[in-house]
Amino acid sequence: MGTYNTLTRTKPANDVLTPASGAAVSRWVLASRARSVPAPPALETDQVYVTRRGTVFHSAWCQVVQRTWEFNRPALQVCGREAAGQRRLCRSCLEETRRL
Numbered sequence: 001m002g003t004y005n006t007l008t009r010t011k012p013a014n015d016v017l018t019p020a021s022g023a024a025v026s027r028w029v030l031a032s033r034a035r036s037v038p039a040p041p042a043l044e045t046d047q048v049y050v051t052r053r054g055t056v057f058h059s060a061w062c063q064v065v066q067r068t069w070e071f072n073r074p075a076l077q078v079c080g081r082e083a084a085g086q087r088r089l090c091r092s093c094l095e096e097t098r099r100l
Helices: 002-007 063-071 091-099
Strands: 047-051 076-080
Touching: 063 076
Parallel strands: none
Antiparallel strands: 047 076
């Protein structure tokens, strides 16, 4: 019984959803005030997506390009198909072209 009393709180826990008196009313960022996200690069004729150190190229916006855009934007580059060199077509892009 004695240990129960030592574990009870003497002060109420802070409620993060209820603002304290005199504090800012909102912690949320409104969509209209959100920082602008740059648009992903669009491909023109005979262009492909590549990454700096990758061994594949991407002929369309696939899941691999999407994840690279989300987590490592500087690594995603657009270049001409001829400039891709010896890189092979991404498996995800290959499956997409087979479906069409």
